Amino acid sequence: MAKKIIMPKQGLQMTEGTIISWLVKEGEKVEKGQPLFEMETDKLTITMDSAESGTLLKIVRGEGETVPITETIAIVGEPGEDISALLSEASGKPAAEAPAETTAPEPAAPEAAPAAQAQEAAPADGRVFISPRAKMRAEELGIDYKTIRGTGADGLIVERDILAAKPAITPLAKKVAELSGVDVSAVTGTGAHGKIVRDDVLAAARKAPAADRDTTLVPLKGMRKVIAERMVESLHTAAQTSHRISVDMTEAVKVRDAFKKADKKLSYNDIVSYAVVRALKDFPIMNSELTDEGIVVKHYVNLGIAVAVENGLIVPVVRDADLMSLEELSAAVKELAEKAKNGTLGPDEYKGGTFTISNLGMFGLDSFVAIINRPESGILAVGRIAKTPVVNDNDEIVVRPMMELTLTYDHRVVDGAPAAQFLARVKAYLEQPYLLL
Amino acid sequence: MSKHYQAAVVGGGPGGYVAAIRLAQLGVKTVLIEKDKLGGTCLNRGCIPTKSLLHSAEVYKTVLEAEKYGVTAKDAAFDYAKISARKDSVVAKLRKGIEYLEKKAGVDVIYGAASFVDAHTLAVNDDTVTADNIIVATGTAPARIPIPGIDLPGVMDSDAVLAMTGCPKSVVIIGGGVIGVEFATLFSALGVKVSIVEMMDEILPTPDQEIAALMHKKLTQGGVEIFTGAKVEKIEPGLKVHFNQNGSKSVSGEAVVVAIGRRPVTDGLMLEKAGVSMNRGFVVVDEYLRTSAPHIYAIGDVTGKVQLAHVASAQGLVAAHNIAGGTKKMRYDIIPSCVYSEPEIASVGLTEEQARKTHSVKVGRFSTAANGRSMIMGESAGLVKIITEEKTGEILGCHIMAPRATDMIGEVAAAMRAEGTIEELADTIHAHPTVSEMIMEAAHDVEKLCVHQ
Numbered sequence: 001m002a003k004k005i006i007m008p009k010q011g012l013q014m015t016e017g018t019i020i021s022w023l024v025k026e027g028e029k030v031e032k033g034q035p036l037f038e039m040e041t042d043k044l045t046i047t048m049d050s051a052e053s054g055t056l057l058k059i060v061r062g063e064g065e066t067v068p069i070t071e072t073i074a075i076v077g078e079p080g081e082d083i084s085a086l087l088s089e090a091s092g093k094p095a096a097e098a099p100a101e102t103t104a105p106e107p108a109a110p111e112a113a114p115a116a117q118a119q120e121a122a123p124a125d126g127r128v129f130i131s132p133r134a135k136m137r138a139e140e141l142g143i144d145y146k147t148i149r150g151t152g153a154d155g156l157i158v159e160r161d162i163l164a165a166k167p168a169i170t171p172l173a174k175k176v177a178e179l180s181g182v183d184v185s186a187v188t189g190t191g192a193h194g195k196i197v198r199d200d201v202l203a204a205a206r207k208a209p210a211a212d213r214d215t216t217l218v219p220l221k222g223m224r225k226v227i228a229e230r231m232v233e234s235l236h237t238a239a240q241t242s243h244r245i246s247v248d249m250t251e252a253v254k255v256r257d258a259f260k261k262a263d264k265k266l267s268y269n270d271i272v273s274y275a276v277v278r279a280l281k282d283f284p285i286m287n288s289e290l291t292d293e294g295i296v297v298k299h300y301v302n303l304g305i306a307v308a309v310e311n312g313l314i315v316p317v318v319r320d321a322d323l324m325s326l327e328e329l330s331a332a333v334k335e336l337a338e339k340a341k342n343g344t345l346g347p348d349e350y351k352g353g354t355f356t357i358s359n360l361g362m363f364g365l366d367s368f369v370a371i372i373n374r375p376e377s378g379i380l381a382v383g384r385i386a387k388t389p390v391v392n393d394n395d396e397i398v399v400r401p402m403m404e405l406t407l408t409y410d411h412r413v414v415d416g417a418p419a420a421q422f423l424a425r426v427k428a429y430l431e432q433p434y435l436l437l
Numbered sequence: 438m439s440k441h442y443q444a445a446v447v448g449g450g451p452g453g454y455v456a457a458i459r460l461a462q463l464g465v466k467t468v469l470i471e472k473d474k475l476g477g478t479c480l481n482r483g484c485i486p487t488k489s490l491l492h493s494a495e496v497y498k499t500v501l502e503a504e505k506y507g508v509t510a511k512d513a514a515f516d517y518a519k520i521s522a523r524k525d526s527v528v529a530k531l532r533k534g535i536e537y538l539e540k541k542a543g544v545d546v547i548y549g550a551a552s553f554v555d556a557h558t559l560a561v562n563d564d565t566v567t568a569d570n571i572i573v574a575t576g577t578a579p580a581r582i583p584i585p586g587i588d589l590p591g592v593m594d595s596d597a598v599l600a601m602t603g604c605p606k607s608v609v610i611i612g613g614g615v616i617g618v619e620f621a622t623l624f625s626a627l628g629v630k631v632s633i634v635e636m637m638d639e640i641l642p643t644p645d646q647e648i649a650a651l652m653h654k655k656l657t658q659g660g661v662e663i664f665t666g667a668k669v670e671k672i673e674p675g676l677k678v679h680f681n682q683n684g685s686k687s688v689s690g691e692a693v694v695v696a697i698g699r700r701p702v703t704d705g706l707m708l709e710k711a712g713v714s715m716n717r718g719f720v721v722v723d724e725y726l727r728t729s730a731p732h733i734y735a736i737g738d739v740t741g742k743v744q745l746a747h748v749a750s751a752q753g754l755v756a757a758h759n760i761a762g763g764t765k766k767m768r769y770d771i772i773p774s775c776v777y778s779e780p781e782i783a784s785v786g787l788t789e790e791q792a793r794k795t796h797s798v799k800v801g802r803f804s805t806a807a808n809g810r811s812m813i814m815g816e817s818a819g820l821v822k823i824i825t826e827e828k829t830g831e832i833l834g835c836h837i838m839a840p841r842a843t844d845m846i847g848e849v850a851a852a853m854r855a856e857g858t859i860e861e862l863a864d865t866i867h868a869h870p871t872v873s874e875m876i877m878e879a880a881h882d883v884e885k886l887c888v889h890q
Contacts, residue, residue: 170856175829191856198831198856 002077003052004086005036007067014041018066019073020129023047024056030076037073040132045156052076057083064127130157137162169196180205223312234374238290239411242369243420247427249385249401255433268403269305269359270330272382275429277301277321277329278436280355283422287354289375290413304353304373305333307340315373316340317353326436357382367404377413380426381406403430442468444760445559445568447551447706450477452737452749453574454535459757461542468568470561472550475535478576478738479746480528486599487619489524491777494626505815515627517604524599553710556730570732570760573713573720574753575706577699577738582611586672592693595620605629609678609690611669613640615776616696618652622778625659632662632688634669634680641776645788645822645836652778652838655818659779662688701739716741724766726756734760748772771853775843780805780816783846786834786853789824797827801859801883803875805839807890810870816840821879823849823859830858830883841872848876859883 007017020038024030036050054076061073075083128146130138134157138145148165150157169177169184173196177184180201187204189196220228234240252271259266280287280301288297303321307314316336321329339345356373361384370381388402405426409419429436446457449471457469474481493515503510539546549562559566579594581587593601595616608624610617613635625631633640633656640656640663641649657663667682677689701718714721714729719741726734734756737749748769755767776782792798805811805819819838826833835849852862863880867873881887 171858171861172829172831172856175831175858179828 002057002075002081002083002086003054004072004089005051005074005076007039007061007069007071007073008048009069010041010046011043014043014069016066016068017041018132019061019063020045021063022059022074024050026056026059027079028056030054030056042132042136044133045131050076055079057081058087060087128157129155131159134159134162168194170198173198173201176205177201223309223314227313230374231371234371237374238372238377240372240408241411241416242406242408243416243423244367244404244406245423245427247403247405247430248390249403249430251433252430253385253401264327266326266330268361268385269357269382270326270333271433272359272380272405272426272430273303273305273318273321273333273357274326274329275426275433275436276355276357276380277303277324278429279422279425281322282425283418285414285418286378286409286422288377288413289354290377290410291375295413298354300354302352302354303329304356304376305337306356306358306370306373307337309341309343314340314345314350315353315356316345316350319352355379361385361403367406369406370408372408372410377410378419378422379408381408439558439565439567440468442466442545442566442568444468444570444572444757445470445551445566446572446574447559448477448572448574448576448737448739449475449535449546450574450576450737450749451479451746452576452753453477453572454539454753455750456572456574456736456753456757457544458538458542459754460760461544463757463761465570465757465761467543468545468547468566469539470547470549470551470559470566472548474532475539475546476528476532478578479749480531480535482596482599484746485528485531486524487623488777489527490520490599491619491623491626493520493523494623495779498626502815515604517627518602521602550705552705553707556711556733570734571711572753572756572760573703573706573708573728573733573735573739574737574749575702575739576749577744578702579695580698580700582669582695582697584669584671586674587695589672589674589676589693591676591691592672592695594695598692598694605691607690608632608692608694609634609676609688610694610696611678612696612698613637613663613665614642614696614698615774617694618656619777620694620696621656621661625656625661626779630662630690631660632664632678632690634664634667634678634688636666636668638666640665641782643774644776644782644784645834646790647822648782648784648820648836648838651818651820652776652782655779664688699738699744701741703739725759725764726752726767727759742767743769743772745772745774771850773846773850775846777843780811780819780838780840781842782819782836782838783842784834784836785846785850786832787824788834788836789822792824792833796833798833799825799827799859799883801825801879801881801887803878803882803887803890805875807878808839808872808875810872810874811840813870814840814872821875823862823876823879823883825859825883830860832857832859832862835876835879837875839872839875845873845876848873 017039020040022037023035030036030050032051032053033049035047038047055078056074057077058075061067067073075086077083130145137159145157145162148157148161151161152158168189176198182201182204184196187196187200190200191197252268255271256266256268284297284299287301288295300320301322303318304315307316318332318336324332336349353373353376355376356379358370358379359382360368361382365383366386367383368381370379372379383404385401385403387399389397390400390402392398405423407419407423443466444460446453446467446469449469453469454475457467460467479485497515500510500513547561551559551561554560554565557567579596598620604627607630609632610620611634613633617633618641621631621633639646639649640653653663664680664682667680669678669680671679672693675689676693677687678693679685679687703718708715711733712730713733720728720735720739722728722735722740726736728735736752736756738744752767755765758765771785773783773785789800800822802820802822806817821837821839823832824834825831832853837845859880863877867877878887878889
């Protein structure tokens with residue numbers, strides 16, 4: 001008559017046990033009282049003797065399995081007995097499935113084991129033998145015990161191995177690590193006996209990129225997408241090159257001061273814009289557009305002023321700028337710039353430009369090169385006004401408010417010489433503003 | 438006949454004598470040069486004699502108050518000469534101990550004033566000593582204020598007070614720092630009329646200000662007259678101390694004690710011959726305690742860092758370690774400091790005021806009045822306060838005014854050094870009944886979970 005071997009209850013609080021190894025193979029004889037298997041609970045590791053005599057017909061639950069108490073783990077009987085009924089009873093599982101549970105790796109030869117409490121040697125299949133107490137402690141401390149070398153019998157990982165593996169860390173360092181998100185397993189301790197102290201964690205926190213030093217994804221859409229497309233289109237289409245010139249702004253400063261005294265607010269950018277409009281009238285080729293039919297030269301100036309807005313850039317256009325006085329131009333630019341910043345520009349207020357000015361002087365730039373705002377043929381990049389030592393006509397070094405202008409132009413439309421002449425004209429207007437009268 | 442050593446230590450105080458022993462322990466052939474007596478200021482003119490006198494005063498006071506404890510003691514009296522003699526015998530015993538320790542460690546001790554001949558050579562007693570490394574540990578002496586009357590008979594510095602064999606009937610103490618408050622405690626316990634004249638707005642300017650104010654109150658209750666914000670102008674014969682405290686005032690005493698700080702002692706040492714940089718008389722050192730001459734180290738008061746015997750000893754150990762090939766840095770962040778007042782005051786780390794400037798803090802406190810052991814000992818004044826960093830629970834500082842405070846501060850210093858947080862301190866089971874329970878209760882109070890208040 002075949003008998004079930006069940007997971008025994010060892011102690012009041014035991015609810016389940018883990019089979020560490022079978023000491024008898026399927027098909028081998030076993031005597032009552034002979035060591036049959038080793039198991040562990042959360043409190044102890046123990047070798048269990050067989051409660052029955054006979055042949056170990058079936059190992060129902062393999063090594064490493066955790067089984068609730070009283071469930072069938074093996075069947076002992078006489079060879080050839082029908083054990084299907086007992087098998088199907090085991091854990092309420094159909095008999096057919098049960099064998100699958102037993103395909104656990106063959107235990108290493110247990111012949112030498114019966115008398116000994118010795119553990120099986122750690123099998124080469126990656127499974128780890130660890131005492132229940134050590135396992136509990138490892139989980140408590142959050143230690144990955146799979147990488148730890150056991151020092152117990154036959155390599156069993158015991159509690160002391162876990163405690164030794166635990167990186168010694170001061171309570172304060174631990175808290176600082178938690179707060180700063182530092183993984184202490186990668187930190188080398190400099191305290192007594194290699195203990196991790198606060199300064200070690202702080203040093204690691206400075207080196208290790210914290211979560212907020214990761215990358216974030218900004219979707220390429222809306223204004224960003226338009227800018228991206230237009231910039232690359234411009235660089236791919238136009239034959240862009242640039243000229244740079246220094247302008248002595250002494251007289252322009254005087255103009256602004258004169259306006260200021262008359263309680264009229266005027267920016268340097270207004271004066272530059274006005275000079276550019278006038279120079280465009282003098283050199284209409286800079287105010288043109290290359291089309292399939294040819295170069296369309298425009299005899300009106302719609303002046304674009306690049307305005308930085310949140311997360312982008314927009315170029316409102318002052319229509320018919322060439323018909324405006326300096327004060328009218330100033331007022332128009334001011335109004336459009338405000339609208340641009342508030343996002344209230346109408347569609348025809350940022351279209352149809354013929355030439356663009358971009359001023360980054362307020363960011364302290366001396367000079368920079370802009371990309372043409374297509375289909376225009378030129379863009380003027382304006383730097384800051386900086387007090388600079390210059391050599392005057394009398395060979396004296398004097399301090400002058402100097403400003404750098406950089407003209408980017410489309411060489412398909414304009415050649416270097418006329419572009420230079422245009423830029424020189426802008427300079428002349430700014431250095432001798434009365435020419436603008 | 439010049440003798441060569443691997444290390445020479447100049448000055449046998451708590452910095453120098455400790456450094457010399459440690460050097461010898463580390464296998465460095467060492468000579469210790471002392472111009473007076475081993476033990477330095479601490480043992481001969483500072484910590485030890487003061488505490489011996491204070492203990493005698495405490496015994497006297499306890500006998501006077503014996504009735505309070507149900508004990509009858511008639512005709513309580515003291516003989517100051519005997520008190521002083523006992524102090525001298527304690528000092529002598531301890532000094533013998535140091536002499537023995539130096540001998541046992543194999544340190545050669547030379548008595549005489551050293552002066553640099555060059556960077557590796559010291560002249561002592563018409564002879565020279567050469568050394569690979571030298572530690573300067575010459576300490577400090579009481580500072581003097583340049584005011585009229587400072588040289589009058591009866592105007593004493595701390596050295597002179599400790600050498601007294603009789604007790605004056607009244608004392609004016611100029612300076613309400615640690616030394617001033619300890620002398621005030623001593624004399625007022627002996628029934629002497631004591632006045633303190635302090636320039637700052639409060640006595641004890643370094644400890645936590647809340648505790649300083651409590652001590653001010655306690656001293657005043659004990660009959661000590663305290664003038665703060667008072668600048669001393671002159672001392673007239675008859676020992677009348679004139680000072681300005683919102684107008685001219687004066688206070689008189691049989692003796693005047695000047696306790697206004699200490700000045701570095703480097704006279705005759707000729708440090709300039711060794712290329713050692715100085716700053717306002719103090720020897721400049723780096724965190725390894727090296728001077729501007731890399732083979733010369735300096736430790737103790739003469740470095741102008743923290744003028745405490747135990748800091749000098751700690752510096753001595755660091756310097757010795759570095760001379761023996763180590764690279765230890767001196768840390769000054771966790772240093773206990775004590776006032777042997779009644780009750781005692783002990784502190785470590787930041788004061789609440791300092792901590793609030795740089796951290797967001799949580800403070801736990803517990804009153805001496807609520808502590809059973811303190812009540813048994815007859816003390817109700819004082820408190821323990823612990824200052825912690827809000828998020829990490831780091832112990833930033835602890836300030837104790839309670840009986841045995843000086844013996845208890847070590848617990849908190851150790852917890853801080855081991856980087857324990859307030860949680861560990863709160864979870865540490867403290868023996869009952871002890872004064873040290875106050876520390877645990879204050880730790881609980883950081884989370885407002887104090888059971889006994």
